[in-house]
Amino acid sequence: MVSDKEIAERVLQDVKDHYVEKTPGDLIKIDIAEKVTLAEKYVNPLSILNEEDAKNLILQGSLEMTTYKVQQGDTLWDIAHKQDMSVEELIQANPQLKSVDKLALGEIVNLKTIKPLLNVVVTKKVVYSENIPYKTETVKDKSIVKGNQKIKQTGQNGERQVTAEVTYKNGAKIEQNRIDEKIVKEPVNKIVACGTKVQLASRGSGRFLWPSSGRVTSPFGRRGRGMHTGIDIANSKGTAIYAANSGTVSFVGRKGGYGNLVIINHGGGFSTYYAHCNSTLVKSGQSVSRGQKIATVGTTGRTTGPHLHFEVRVNGQPKNPISYLGK
Ligand SMILES: [Zn+2]
Numbered sequence: 001m002v003s004d005k006e007i008a009e010r011v012l013q014d015v016k017d018h019y020v021e022k023t024p025g026d027l028i029k030i031d032i033a034e035k036v037t038l039a040e041k042y043v044n045p046l047s048i049l050n051e052e053d054a055k056n057l058i059l060q061g062s063l064e065m066t067t068y069k070v071q072q073g074d075t076l077w078d079i080a081h082k083q084d085m086s087v088e089e090l091i092q093a094n095p096q097l098k099s100v101d102k103l104a105l106g107e108i109v110n111l112k113t114i115k116p117l118l119n120v121v122v123t124k125k126v127v128y129s130e131n132i133p134y135k136t137e138t139v140k141d142k143s144i145v146k147g148n149q150k151i152k153q154t155g156q157n158g159e160r161q162v163t164a165e166v167t168y169k170n171g172a173k174i175e176q177n178r179i180d181e182k183i184v185k186e187p188v189n190k191i192v193a194c195g196t197k198v199q200l201a202s203r204g205s206g207r208f209l210w211p212s213s214g215r216v217t218s219p220f221g222r223r224g225r226g227m228h229t230g231i232d233i234a235n236s237k238g239t240a241i242y243a244a245n246s247g248t249v250s251f252v253g254r255k256g257g258y259g260n261l262v263i264i265n266h267g268g269g270f271s272t273y274y275a276h277c278n279s280t281l282v283k284s285g286q287s288v289s290r291g292q293k294i295a296t297v298g299t300t301g302r303t304t305g306p307h308l309h310f311e312v313r314v315n316g317q318p319k320n321p322i323s324y325l326g327k
Helices: 005-022 051-060 076-083 087-093
Strands: 026-032 067-069 108-110 120-132 136-145 149-153 158-169 172-185 190-197 215-218 221-223 226-228 231-234 240-242 247-254 260-267 270-275 277-280 293-297 307-314 317-319
Touching: 005 026, 005 051, 005 120, 076 087, 120 172, 136 149, 247 270, 260 277, 260 293
Parallel strands: 136 190
Antiparallel strands: 026 120, 067 108, 120 158, 149 190, 158 172, 215 231, 221 226, 231 307, 240 293, 247 260, 260 270, 270 307, 277 293, 307 317
């Protein structure tokens, strides 16, 4: 009870202000859950409270807080035990404690659970930022050997700004609804490349592409007193020559009777030779893919007309290319 209506209204406003100040965000609305009516009454003058006391009575549920000053060596359990309270009750009554494990000497501990007389419900607009975790994307990559992986792009979390309507009852959060969200920073996906390249040579299947079009004018094998170490594929000067399989160029240049020669190392002991080239389009050390144009047909070296002299070697030994080529 307070002395007049004006004070009573101020007390209610003070109670509301207390919770508005205690909670973060911008106020949307505030309500007292109970229906409050102000009534005029004749009372004992001794029971009239001043504004401050009336406010504390509503906030705490009682006029006086029973408190305890922490002594040397006290634990929450000791205090609770002495007061015939449970530790949980004690923690509930003391939301201000920074640590329940270590009490500061002289710290004031409430010995009564706060039960406000009125329940004040505050709704506020709260803006906060939140992480957007990045996703991991897997892509196939035929330049990487099957079974191997490579991180192509590292992931980065994004950030969004969330606007929420938060409802607090007596200062404690009871409900939260998102009303808006805005992306401040888009997350960057982590990209992992998974290899799909199958190494033919290392698997021993050894099948090569025909390196050029044309007619086979001279087969592999014994020729006169010597040995023909490859096959000759005849076509007009300038016809494209392709890599019979993927690999690394191990030689480009002039070499005796071969004329302009390209050698590709395919791994697993396999290499292919492309001789009598008119022009070469690759450099030593370069990686080439299966079917890549590497040279053109010519007449360099010892020839009687434009043709490609093509060899397949296994560990340096010439083999019959026909048994490694497609039909
Ligand atoms: Zn030849």
